[in-house]
Amino acid sequence: LQRDAKGQYLFDLLCHHLNLLEKDYFGIRFVDPDKQRHWLEFTKSVVKQMRAQPPFTMCFRVKFYPTDPAALKEEITRYLVFLQIKRDLYHGRLLCKTSDAALLAAYILQAEIGDYDPGKHPEGYSSKFQFFPKHSEKLERKIAEIHKSELSGQAPATSELNFLRKAQTLETYGVDPHPCKDVSGNAAFLAFTPFGFVVLQGNKRVHFIKWNEVTKMKFEGKTFYLYVSQKEEKKIVLTYFAPTPEACKHLWKCGIENQAFYKLEKSSQVRTMSSSNLFFKGSRFRYSGRVAKEVMESSAKIKREPPEIHRAGLVPSRSCPSITHGPRLSSVPRTRRRAVHISIMEGLESLRDSAHSTPVRSASHGDAFAGPGRSGRAESSERVAVIADESYSPADSVLPTPVAEHSLELMLLSRQANGAPCSIEEEKESEAGTPAAEAEGELRALCPGAGGLGPAQAQQVNKFVLSVLRLLLVTVGLLFVLLLLLIVLTESDLDTAFFRDIRQTPEFEQFHYQYFCPLRRWFACKLRAMVNLLIDT
Numbered sequence: 001l002q003r004d005a006k007g008q009y010l011f012d013l014l015c016h017h018l019n020l021l022e023k024d025y026f027g028i029r030f031v032d033p034d035k036q037r038h039w040l041e042f043t044k045s046v047v048k049q050m051r052a053q054p055p056f057t058m059c060f061r062v063k064f065y066p067t068d069p070a071a072l073k074e075e076i077t078r079y080l081v082f083l084q085i086k087r088d089l090y091h092g093r094l095l096c097k098t099s100d101a102a103l104l105a106a107y108i109l110q111a112e113i114g115d116y117d118p119g120k121h122p123e124g125y126s127s128k129f130q131f132f133p134k135h136s137e138k139l140e141r142k143i144a145e146i147h148k149s150e151l152s153g154q155a156p157a158t159s160e161l162n163f164l165r166k167a168q169t170l171e172t173y174g175v176d177p178h179p180c181k182d183v184s185g186n187a188a189f190l191a192f193t194p195f196g197f198v199v200l201q202g203n204k205r206v207h208f209i210k211w212n213e214v215t216k217m218k219f220e221g222k223t224f225y226l227y228v229s230q231k232e233e234k235k236i237v238l239t240y241f242a243p244t245p246e247a248c249k250h251l252w253k254c255g256i257e258n259q260a261f262y263k264l265e266k267s268s269q270v271r272t273m274s275s276s277n278l279f280f281k282g283s284r285f286r287y288s289g290r291v292a293k294e295v296m297e298s299s300a301k302i303k304r305e306p307p308e309i310h311r312a313g314l315v316p317s318r319s320c321p322s323i324t325h326g327p328r329l330s331s332v333p334r335t336r337r338r339a340v341h342i343s344i345m346e347g348l349e350s351l352r353d354s355a356h357s358t359p360v361r362s363a364s365h366g367d368a369f370a371g372p373g374r375s376g377r378a379e380s381s382e383r384v385a386v387i388a389d390e391s392y393s394p395a396d397s398v399l400p401t402p403v404a405e406h407s408l409e410l411m412l413l414s415r416q417a418n419g420a421p422c423s424i425e426e427e428k429e430s431e432a433g434t435p436a437a438e439a440e441g442e443l444r445a446l447c448p449g450a451g452g453l454g455p456a457q458a459q460q461v462n463k464f465v466l467s468v469l470r471l472l473l474v475t476v477g478l479l480f481v482l483l484l485l486l487i488v489l490t491e492s493d494l495d496t497a498f499f500r501d502i503r504q505t506p507e508f509e510q511f512h513y514q515y516f517c518p519l520r521r522w523f524a525c526k527l528r529a530m531v532n533l534l535i536d537t
Contacts, residue, residue, distance in 0.1 A: 021299075022302070025065070028040040029059045042288055072299070089101075089104060102143045104167065105143045109126065178254070180251070188200065188206075199238075220276070221245050222242050249283060260287040
């Protein structure tokens with residue numbers, strides 16, 4: 001990439017490689033050195049958005065989940081969304097009952113290995129594949145039963161379509177959780193979905209607010225505010241606290257983009273949003289893409305031969321396969337994970353501890369989003385974990401502790417070589433640590449680095465300088481307005497009641513005769529002297 005290459009160029013390059021036309025639902029995500037995730041902004045230079053040295057590791061992800069994924073025009077788009085939702089299911093984002101979990105896993109099995117064949121699929125074959133962070137024997141038997149008896153004859157595309165239709169009906173469809181705390185200090189997860197803003201605590205959705213009820217979003221430091229206007233002119237403000245200011249800003253930007261994409265009728269209605277009521281303070285951000293309605297209208301006009309899809313099986317410990325241009329692979333059994341993991345992770349400069357929205361460890365989150373989790377980090381994936389029948393709560397959400405960058409790759413390799421299961425936060429950690437073609441459609445862009453101050457220091461200096469410049473600009477503007485008002489009062493013949501009342505006050509008369517008139521004569525004298533000097537020369 002050239003140093004000044006914009007994010008849009010990189011994204012278009014990737015979509016061309018994938019032969020993808022309905023690309024507005026997708027985005028590129030990366031993790032900075034502080035383990036904070038970001039979406040690549042298409043209007044800005046790629047290099048300037050990165051705070052690390054090249055090569056840069058990025059991931060191709062669904063950014064805006066389709067309101068109705070089954071209504072997508074092209075099969076290639078549905079397949080990519082299918083991969084993302086399958087990944088969400090594996091990493092504990094998509095919560096559902098055990099019966100629904102079994103059906104979704106059976107669809108995945110049918111799409112990947114086809115019809116049940118007694119000669120190829122011995123007893124317990126479903127236990128050799130990892131669909132969720134935790135399995136129970138009862139769940140594995142249910143998956144195999146559905147796959148044998150109900151899905152025979154379904155083509156991969158049909159199974160994927162049925163999977164999307166089922167996933168769409170779940171409450172946590174499209175959830176990209178941001179860990180926060182409410183005003184009482186209770187752990188919560190905030191998320192933006194195609195239908196509105198949701199707050200999750202434990203395994204329950206405690207708030208759901210439609211997009212047309214959200215009137216404003218802003219943040220100050222670590223505090224995020226959501227202004228809601230409901231029926232009967234009832235107005236409420238929801239307040240939550242993010243772990244870091246950067247996490248809060250990321251949350252705010254995600255909210256601005258999601259509301260614009262799902263709520264607006266056309267992209268011309270998009271406005272630049274400010275995080276503060278004062279325009280010289282806070283951050284400003286504007287969504288730069290098309291909105292959902294425009295995307296649907298554009299998709300309806302697509303007329304081409306359906307592109308060929310090279311489906312790939314599961315890369316071990318990853319629920320979401322990538323589009324490859326090689327032969328179709330089946331899901332890799334657990335017994336092969338050690339060798340495959342070591343081979344695919346060799347030489348990868350991974351960011352092991354990249355949390356979704358925060359670099360700090362918060363043990364309380366483990367109890368909040370996904371119920372009881374693993375008893376220890378050293379557990380092997382071979383160990384059977386049982387999930388509850390009433391509500392599928394597959395993973396804990398303990399946020400990782402940052403580690404030194406020189407040890408990141410070694411830690412990830414050793415963890416994955418042991419075949420340990422991933423939790424919801426480990427899915428976030430791995431955003432910047434998957435191989436390009438083999439695993440997740442991940443992208444590496446080689447760009448020239450920049451010297452000088454450290455990234456964090458340079459960002460702080462830039463913010464301070466920008467704040468000072470805004471303050472100076474406001475001060476100069478106010479002085480200019482006052483000067484115009486003074487000239488109108490003293491020099492104009494306007495005789496309105498407002499101006500007349502001001503001119504008749506003793507203070508104004510004193511100012512006019514003792515200060516303004518002498519100052520005006522002095523300026524006139526200096527001006528005449530300069531004009532005479534120019535004439536003489």
